[in-house]
Amino acid sequence: MLHTINKSPFENNAMETCIRFLQPGDPLLFIEDGVYAVQGGNRFSGLLENTMKNNPVYVLQPDLAARGISAVVEGVAQIDYDGFVELVEDHQVNSWL
Template sequence: MLHTINKSPFETCTMETCFRFLAPGDPVLFIEDAVYAVQAGNRFSPMIETIQKNNPLFALQPDLSARGIEDVISGIGLIDYEGFVGLVEEHQVNNWL
């Protein structure tokens, strides 16, 4: 199951709630303000690095660019809209709003 998160972890606990329901191997896609979570060196970096051990994590590049985020946590897959569509086609989707 693909999990998409669109809220900043600095404003809501949506990301942490999502992480509690992940099955090993479930991909997670950060979009909109959720991309702040993958900025390197923030307080959520250790949590994200732990999740990465069992789950592939992606961030939507246009949303990173729109927010001026250039330095992301190592191992985060950066995808464009075509990649987003590809993930949606491959997986059932659970949106965490």
């Protein structure tokens, strides 16, 4: 199952709740304001690094660019809209609001 996060973890606990329910191998995708979670060196970096031991983590690159974020946690894969579509085609989606 593909899990999407579109809210900033600095304003909402959706990311932390989602991570508790991830099954090994489930991809996690950050979009919209959710991309603030993957900005390098923030307080969520360790949680993401731990999550990536069992789950692939993606971020939508156009949303990073729109927010001026250039440095992301190492190991987070940046994807474009085509990559987003591929993930959605390959997985059932659970959006965390």
